[in-house]
Every structure is written in structure tokens, then in C-alpha cells.
Amino acid sequence: MKAFQSEDPLLQVRNVTRYYGDRIGCANVSFDLWPGEVLAIVGESGSGKTTLLNCLSTRLAPTAGAIEYRMRDGAMRNLYQLSEAERRLLMRTDWGFVHQNAADGLRMNVSAGANVGERLMAVGERHYGNIRATADDWLGRVEIESDRIDDDPRSFSGGMRQRLQIARNLVTQPRLVFMDEPTGGLDVSVQARLLDLLRRLVADLGLSVVIVTHDLAVARLLSHRIMVMRHGNVIETGLTDQVLDDPREPYSQLLVSSILQV
Amino acid sequence: MTGTAQLQTYDFAGGEYNFAYLDEQTKRMIRRAILKGIAIPGYQVPFASREMPMPYGWGTGGVQVTASILGKDDCLKMIDQGSDDTTNAVSLRGFFEKTAGVRTTYETSEATIVQTRHRIPEKPLREDQIIVFQVPIPEPLRFLEPRETETRKMHALEDYGLMHVKLYEDIAKNGHIATTYAYPVKVNGRYVMDPSPTPKFDNPKIDRMAALQLYGAGREKRIYAIPPYTDVKSLDFEDYPFEVQKFDMPCGLCGAENVYLDEVILDDKGGRMFVCSDSDYCEERRAEGHTGPMAADPAAVHIGGGKQEETDR
Ligand SMILES: Nc1ncnc2c1ncn2[C@@H]1O[C@H](COP(=O)(O)OP(=O)(O)O)[C@@H](O)[C@H]1O
Ligand SMILES: [Mg+2]
Numbered sequence: 001m002k003a004f005q006s007e008d009p010l011l012q013v014r015n016v017t018r019y020y021g022d023r024i025g026c027a028n029v030s031f032d033l034w035p036g037e038v039l040a041i042v043g044e045s046g047s048g049k050t051t052l053l054n055c056l057s058t059r060l061a062p063t064a065g066a067i068e069y070r071m072r073d074g075a076m077r078n079l080y081q082l083s084e085a086e087r088r089l090l091m092r093t094d095w096g097f098v099h100q101n102a103a104d105g106l107r108m109n110v111s112a113g114a115n116v117g118e119r120l121m122a123v124g125e126r127h128y129g130n131i132r133a134t135a136d137d138w139l140g141r142v143e144i145e146s147d148r149i150d151d152d153p154r155s156f157s158g159g160m161r162q163r164l165q166i167a168r169n170l171v172t173q174p175r176l177v178f179m180d181e182p183t184g185g186l187d188v189s190v191q192a193r194l195l196d197l198l199r200r201l202v203a204d205l206g207l208s209v210v211i212v213t214h215d216l217a218v219a220r221l222l223s224h225r226i227m228v229m230r231h232g233n234v235i236e237t238g239l240t241d242q243v244l245d246d247p248r249e250p251y252s253q254l255l256v257s258s259i260l261q262v
Numbered sequence: 263m264t265g266t267a268q269l270q271t272y273d274f275a276g277g278e279y280n281f282a283y284l285d286e287q288t289k290r291m292i293r294r295a296i297l298k299g300i301a302i303p304g305y306q307v308p309f310a311s312r313e314m315p316m317p318y319g320w321g322t323g324g325v326q327v328t329a330s331i332l333g334k335d336d337c338l339k340m341i342d343q344g345s346d347d348t349t350n351a352v353s354l355r356g357f358f359e360k361t362a363g364v365r366t367t368y369e370t371s372e373a374t375i376v377q378t379r380h381r382i383p384e385k386p387l388r389e390d391q392i393i394v395f396q397v398p399i400p401e402p403l404r405f406l407e408p409r410e411t412e413t414r415k416m417h418a419l420e421d422y423g424l425m426h427v428k429l430y431e432d433i434a435k436n437g438h439i440a441t442t443y444a445y446p447v448k449v450n451g452r453y454v455m456d457p458s459p460t461p462k463f464d465n466p467k468i469d470r471m472a473a474l475q476l477y478g479a480g481r482e483k484r485i486y487a488i489p490p491y492t493d494v495k496s497l498d499f500e501d502y503p504f505e506v507q508k509f510d511m512p513c514g515l516c517g518a519e520n521v522y523l524d525e526v527i528l529d530d531k532g533g534r535m536f537v538c539s540d541s542d543y544c545e546e547r548r549a550e551g552h553t554g555p556m557a558a559d560p561a562a563v564h565i566g567g568g569k570q571e572e573t574d575r
């Protein structure tokens with residue numbers, strides 16, 4: 001993919017560490033994320049990917065370390081010093097979070113239209129017709145037929161639910177989207193379609209993305225840069241093609257040679 | 263609301279009790295919750311709800327609020343579904359007659375305290391009156407968010423998008439906002455509140471009402487309040503504004519228009535009519551000589567003497 005460019009980082013992560021009791025979730029993770037950049041966090045199951053993603057997205061407080069984010073006004077703010085109200089506003093306007101299990105990110109008992117419209121209503125949109133038109137437009141962009149707008153996601157296939165979850169997140173035009181194994185648990189053909197869609201949306205919208213995956217094909221297709229994690233530590237970072245075609249660390253070499261891939 | 267009689271005891275159900283059943287310490291605790299509620303209009307104040315000698319569905323929250331504000335000189339009106347003589351209203355009125363010995367009335371204008379389930383009297387309430395609501399479910403966000411910790415946070419942060427999700431669903435499924443009871447309101451531009459279970463027809467009465475409004479939920483242990491002349495706005499969309507129910511006809515008995523009507527079955531041949539749900543209002547109008555289109559019908563006259571009981575919901 002074409003490289004991003006911008007002078008100021010969007011996210012600055014310094015020595016982020018999270019323990020569960022005395023067990024390490026992730027340790028001493030530092031990196032910068034740039035506007036328009038897609039960063040893939042890869043590694044085996046249990047390597048700390050989800051823990052790190054949850055720390056970054058303020059869903060799980062780190063035991064130590066600092067995470068700063070560039071707000072829309074240009075100021076860098078420590079995420080864990082935001083008020084609860086600021087944090088919520090950020091999460092539902094400037095950010096998105098795509099869960100592996102769509103049911104965790106959707107309201108399963110309200111219609112597709114309401115799922116997409118919720119963020120708009122949360123930030124004060126009060127015109128039903130406009131909300132519905134915007135929801136309809138977003139359903140189209142994620143390839144869900146207009147006539148499903150009043151159906152609730154329980155009647156949707158796995159792939160459709162995931163696309164609905166994506167539309168629900170993107171409706172407020174966020175700048176940064178977190179994804180945790182967004183194609184996990186889907187059939188291979190469904191995965192391919194979802195990946196194509198994600199790739200197109202990310203490019204069209206110029207999104208910054210932190211995506212967690214154990215599937216290197218997903219990382220290859222979507223990301224500019226890769227971080228390889230093992231036992232909670234980042235053991236290698238680099239441009240995607242470079243890490244996948246010419247890994248430096250022996251563990252990364254094993255991972256890439258697919259010996260470790262399940 | 264003059265001084266309560268602390269020395270006198272009242273017999274009830276074979277026991278001796280303090281004035282209005284509750285002990286003075288409990289009443290003080292409840293009055294503190296009420297005062298806090300008045301200070302923060304629409305905010306649900308937790309309180310240590312007591313066991314009352316009646317099932318929860320009977321309005322124990324409202325009963326505890328009334329017991330806590332009742333004085334010897336008060337005059338109490340008790341209504342259920344707009345009527346003074348349903349089982350629920352009759353037994354709650356009897357409860358206070360026995361445990362407090364206060365005067366009771368059917369007439370809205372004579373009452374100093376009106377306790378209600380379901381309706382607000384048609385006759386506007388005054389500054390020297392208090393209306394107490396029996397509330398089954400105080401949390402308006404419960405429908406979409408079952409977690410109590412989360413709904414509390416949403417109130418604290420004024421995070422009310424979910425209320426509109428519910429209204430959106432209503433319009434998407436029915437073509438209009440189909441919520442007719444417990445229609446959510448925003449109180450004083452801040453807290454979203456459930457005026458449950460009154461019909462939305464009564465929502466305009468809640469707005470800038472001259473009387474103090476107190477809401478008590480016994481099972482859920484919450485009290486909330488709306489002080490006199492507080493702005494109360496029913497939630498809606500710009501293109502689907504809030505509307506009250508409209509009735510095509512006047513009351514069959516008294517001819518009143520723009521009041522809330524109940525359908526009454528007259529016979530087993532499909533005969534029916536619509537009459538004021540507020541039975542006191544209807545009787546007063548008839549006493550003043552107003553008549554409706556069905557007033558001369560023998561079946562209707564029989565009904566007009568006292569409406570049939572609603573089944574408990
Ligand atoms: N809630 C938790 N409590 C205790 N240990 C946890 C918890 N979540 C994750 N861990 C542990 O932290 C480590 C990293 O887990 P996780 O971040 O889920 O890895 P990944 O997403 O890469 O599979 C693992 O050893 C895991 O067992
Ligand atoms: Mg994981």
C-alpha cells in the first residue's frame with residue numbers, strides 16, 4: 001500500500017505495561033502511529049495483542065506507561081487523564097472499535113438503521129429523516145441492501161453483522177479505528193470480501209488503524225507496518241513487506257514461515 | 263403538612279402504629295430523599311424503601327412518600343386509572359384513613375395531597391397541592407441498557423442518545439412514535455425521567471405544573487421530584503414532534519373535549535362509549551349541567567354512577 005505521510009503522530013505510546021496479577025499481559029510497548037497509517041499487531045494467541053489494543057483504546061487501564069492522542073484541535077492529550085465525558089465523546093466520534101464478535105459491538109435487539117444511527121443521536125442529531133438517510137447511505141457503503149434497514153442484526157449472517165458493525169463505527173467519520181481480529185471466525189470467502197471492503201474504506205477515508213490479527217495474510221493486505229509480539233513484548237517492528245519478506249528475528253522467521261501458524 | 267402526631271397511635275390490621283404507619287425516623291429519612299429530589303429535579307434518589315403491608319404492585323413507593331409528607335390537617339385524594347373507586351384506590355385510601363385518620367376526598371380541588379397511579383387530574387393543580395405518583399419502573403434507560411452501573415453513568419454524563427434510539431425504533435417500526443405510556447421527558451434541561459406509568463396525554467400537565475410532583479418507586483427504591491413551575495420537555499425528533507393522543511369525540515356523559523377518555527363496554531351487542539377517565543372531573547361537570555351525547559342512554563347512566571374496575575396490570 002502507498003505510504004502515509006504527515007509530520008505529527010496521531011498516537012504516542014510509551015512503555016505501556018499491563019499486568020494481570022503477576023502475569024504479564026503486555027510489557028514496555030512504545031510506538032508512534034501516524035495519520036493515515038495502518039499498523040498491524042501480530043503474534044500467536046496469548047502474546048498480548050488484545051491486552052495492548054484494549055490499553056490503547058482506553059478500555060483497559062495500563063499498569064504503567066503513557067498514551068497520548070492528538071485531539072481534533074491539535075493538542076496532545078494523555079488518554080488516561082481525560083474526563084469520563086471527554087473519553088466517551090472521543091470513543092464515539094473520533095474513534096471506532098471493531099470487535100471480533102460482532103454481537104459485542106452491536107445492539108442486537110434494535111434495527112440495523114438504529115445501530116448505524118446511534119452515534120449520530122448520541123452527538124445530538126435530532127432529525128429522524130436525516131439519521132435514516134445517513135444510515136441508509138452507510139449500509140450501502142458496506143454492501144447491505146437498503147431493504148434490510150429495519151431488520152435487526154440477529155437475522156444477519158456473520159459477514160453482514162461484521163459489515164454492519166463497521167458502518168456503525170464509521171458513521172461519525174472517525175480518524176482512528178481499532179480492530180481486534182475483525183475477520184476471525186468468518187468463512188474464507190466471507191473473509192476475502194470483508195478484507196476488500198475494509199481496504200477500500202480505509203484508503204477512501206484516510207483512516208488510521210490499529211488492527212490485531214494472528215493472520216499474516218490480513219496484515220499483508222491491510223497494513224503499512226507490523227509489530228510482532230511474543231510473551232507480551234514487541235520483538236520486531238517494521239514496514240509490512242520488509243517484516244514479512246525478510247524478518248530479522250528468529251521468532252518472526254518462524255512465524256512468517258508459517259510453522260507457527262494455526 | 264402540619265405537625266404530625268407523635269404520641270397518638272393508630273390501630274391497623276390488629277397492631278398499633280405511629281401516625282401514617284411509618285415511624286418518625288423512617289419518615290425523616292424519606293423526607294431527606296424528597297428534599298434532595300426537589301433540589302435536583304428529575305434525578306432518581308435512592309432511599310431505604312420499607313416493607314409495607316401491601317404488595318409492591320400496589321404502589322408502596324407512593325404510599326411511603328405520602329406517609330412521610332402527610333399531616334393531620336391534610337385532605338387526601340387517591341386515584342387509580344383516573345378513578346377514585348377502583349380496588350387499589352379504595353384500599354390505599356382506607357389504609358390512610360385507618361393509620362392516619364386524615365380526611366379524604368374524591369374532589370381534586372379539595373385535596374391537599376393527591377396520590378395517583380396512571381393519571382393526573384384534568385383540573386389543573388394548584389401551588390398548595392402536592393401530587394404523589396406510584397412508579398413501578400423509574401429508570402427510563404432500562405429498555406436498552408439493563409446494567410444499573412451503566413445507566414447511572416449515563417445520567418451523570420447526560421449521555422442520553424439511547425433514548426432517541428428507542429424513539430427511532432418506534433418510528434421505524436410503526437411510522438410514528440408509538441410510545442403512549444411512560445413517555446420519556448427531560449426535566450429542567452438536564453435529567454431524562456420516566457413519568458411512568460401515566461399516559462403521554464398527561465405529559466403537558468407535568469410541564470410547568472404549579473403543584474409539587476413527587477414520584478416514589480418502592481420495589482426499585484427510588485424517589486424523584488419535579489418542583490413547581492419546572493420545564494419538562496417530552497423527547498422527540500424535529501420531524502416527528504411530540505403529540506398527545508387525540509380523541510375523535512367528546513365524553514359520552516359530560517361532553518368534555520380535550521380530556522383523556524376510557525372506552526367503556528355497555529352491553530354484549532357491541533355497544534360502547536367513551537367517557538372521562540377522570541371520574542371526579544366528569545361528575546363535577548355533570549353536576550354543573552353539562553351533558554354528553556350518551557347521557558340519556560339508560561346503560562350509560564348506569565355506568566356513569568361509577569366506572570367498572572380495571573383489572574390489575
Ligand atoms: N482478564 C485476564 N486475566 C488474566 N490474564 C489475562 C487476561 N486477559 C489476558 N490474560 C493473559 O494475558 C496474556 C495476553 O493475553 P491477550 O492479550 O488476550 O493475548 P492475545 O490477544 O495475543 O491472544 C495471556 O497470557 C493471557 O492469558
Ligand atoms: Mg486476542
Ligand SMILES: [Zn+2]
Nearest residue numbers: 513516538544
Ligand atoms: Zn366526562
